[in-house]
Amino acid sequence: MNNEDIKTLKNNSFKVWAVFATSIGLVMLGILLVKIGMDGMHRISMQFFTSLPSRRAEEAGIFTAWVGTLWIMGTTALIAIPVGIGAGIYLEEYSKKGWWSSFLEINISNLAGVPSIIYGLLGLEVFVRLLHMGESILAGSFTLALLILPIVIVSTRESIKAVPKTLREASYALGASKWQTVWMQVLPAAAGGVMTGIILALSRAIGETAPLIVVGALTYVPFTPKSVFDSFTVLPIQIFNWVSRPQAEFLVNAAAGIIVLVAITIVMNGSAVLLRNRWQKNVKW
Amino acid sequence: METIRIEKKMKTNTEKQHEIVSAEFMPDENFSTKRKVMNKIETKNVHCWYGDFHVLRDVTIAIEPNTVTALIGPSGCGKSTYLRAFNRMNDLIDGFKLEGDVLIDGKNIYDKQMHVxxxxxxxxxxxxxxxxxxKSIYENVAYGLRVNGINDKKVIDETVERSLKQAALWNEVKDNLHKNALGLSGGQQQxxxxxxxxxxxxxVILMDEATSALDPISTGKIEDLIAELKKDYTIMIVTHNMQQAVRVSDKTAFFFLGDMVEYNNTKEIFNNPQQEHTRNYVGGRFG
Incomplete structure (x- = not known):
């Protein structure tokens, strides 16, 4: 074998390895989706979405769960979006670059890697007990908001950083204040990236179970919440609940619940991708 | 103390008498002193630093209204920094420091009271x-009004039209005012x-190499525009294009390594430079 043959061989074997590595993830995901689809697809019906939880598996539904998920996601978004964008703007536009801002930067990135159960314990101590929010939607939302804040902050910073300096200069040169420049030029130009980050953050939050169980989300809720002070359950907790039942019929329900959750996540991530592509097409510098 | 004050008073009185006399006998001269053109822009002993880097040393210049002044010199000579001192754009850079006086209409623009x-x-x-x-072409022009608190649609409409006409762009865009400005050509954008x-x-209008990214035809249009705008504005341009400086400017300042080497009528600078460096630069021997 001459030198060229060895090179070709190396090249090909690396290619095979790369294809294999990519396939593992895809195949696993495929198997998972097919298995769940086979188990739960026939259970998806109008009745499944409109029924309360029940002791009889065939009558049980995810009504309280998806309504609770809507409440939790809405409230979480209301808390995390303004705070996250505000912090991102401060760090990128206002704070002086120095050891303090690098310190903050490192810590925010670290926070994104903290296990979610830790956030649950923090939420239990601070929101449920210290601030007397009780085991409510509000406490759960604050906890999830903390959990996704690092993602929102980092993505806001990144997209603000990508806005060219010349745009800011143009605005300042016309007598605009910092606030006007940020609000009327920088944020709209960064909006695509910021929104993508928010959607990705929320699609992470929608699947979180552990922190919500810690702050006291109920596994059985026979009513839908009327306000943010009510107790609640969410889709992943409902699924968790069904999976832990011994009866096989409940596993079908769990599979159907997972289909709904996966569908929501795919739609959210898909719209994030769409948004990003659209934005890149529209804005050229 | 007392005597000084009296002396002052007396002096003032005599001065007044002089004035009265001159007003009576030489009304024309008095009139012309009143109308004597005040310098639009002046800098006195201006120094600039980026951190420890001393980018401009002791620049003193006086500029008359309705003139075009060209700042020329090789890259890194400080001419852009100097230009950006007049709208305090350098303030956006961390570690920038300026000493000396920068006066516009006689007011020091680095005063604490001056709102940037x-x-x-x-x-x-x-x-x-x-x-x-x-954003749209319309919104681009309207932005400056909006950030300064003008929201009256009629005023904005009129201003957009007048500004675009003055910038010799109206005829090309009047039917597409609400199209995205990024769709315009480079010259139109400028x-x-x-x-x-x-x-x-x-x-005052500052232009920082405003034509360096444009083709010759667009550049020509902008140069014509500068000549036109001179009637209403005092213009300062930074340019690497020496023919451009000759074509559009009344006065030229040559900068070299942070020093303002020579400042004079453009014709003088290019035909009869007093300094060796200037002669070499405008003669194309370096830069």
């Missing part, structure tokens, strides 16, 4: 690379940036 946004309303700027906002700058009626 007010200043920038009065001193418009056009940048090297056309930088329209990623004229839009000029329209945007003059919409808020500044009295």
């Amino acid at each position: 946004n007010e200043l920038r309303k009065n001193v418009g700027m056009v940048f090297q690379k056309p930088n329209p906002f990623p 004229r839009l940036c000029i329209a945007r700058a003059i919409a808020i009626q500044p009295s």
Whole structure:
């Protein structure tokens, strides 16, 4: 074998390895989706979405769960979006670059890697007990908001950083204040990236179970919440609940619940991708 | 103390008498002193630093209104820094420091009382690379009005039209005012940036190599525009194009390594430079 043959061989074997590595993830995901689809697809019906939880598996539904998920996601978004964008703007536009801002930067990135159960314990101590929010939607939302804040902050910073300096200069040169420049030029130009980050953050939050169980989300809720002070359950907790039942019929329900959750996540991530592509097409510098 | 005051008083009285006399006998001269053109822009012993780097040393210049002044010199000589001192754009850079006086209409623009946004309303700027906002043509011109609290649609409509006409762009865009400005050609974008700058009626316009990213035809249009705008504004340009400096400017300042080497009528600078460095630079021997 001459030198060229060895090179070709190396090249090909690396290619095979790369294809294999990519396939593992895809195949696993495929198997998972097919298995769940086979188990739960026939259970998806109008009745499944409109029924309360029940002791009889065939009558049980995810009504309280998806309504609770809507409440939790809405409230979480209301808390995390303004705070996250505000912090991102401060760090990128206002704070002086120095050891303090690098310190903050490192810590925010670290926070994104903290296990979610830790956030649950923090939420239990601070929101449920210290601030007397009780085991409510509000406490759960604050906890999830903390959990996704690092993602929102980092993505806001990144997209603000990508806005060219010349745009800011143009605005300042016309007598605009910092606030006007940020609000009327920088944020709209960064909006695509910021929104993508928010959607990705929320699609992470929608699947979180552990922190919500810690702050006291109920596994059985026979009513839908009327306000943010009510107790609640969410889709992943409902699924968790069904999976832990011994009866096989409940596993079908769990599979159907997972289909709904996966569908929501795919739609959210898909719209994030769409948004990003659209934005890149529209804005050229 | 007492005597000094009396002396002063007496002096004032005699001065007054003189004035009366001169007013009676030489009304024309008195009139002309009143009308004597005040310098629009003046810098006195201006020094600039970026951190420890001393980028400008002791620049003193006086500029008359309704003139075009060209700042020339090799890259890194400090001419852009000098230009950006007049709308305090350098303030955006961490570690920038300026010493000395920069006067516009006799007022020191680095005074504590001077509001930087007010200043920038009065001193418009056009940048090297056309930088329209990623919005409609109309909104680009309207932005300066909006950030300065003008929201009356009629006023904005009129201003947009007047500014675009003044920037010689109106005929090309009047049917597409609400199209995205990023769809315009480079030369059109730069004229839009000029329209945007003059919409808020500044009295000074700074142009930082405003034509360096444009083709010769667009450059020609902008140069014609500068000659036209001179009637209403005091203009300062930074340029690497020496023919351009000759074509459009009345006065030229040559900068070299942070020093303002020579400042004179453009003709003098190019035909009869007094300094060795200037002669070499305008003669194309370096730079």
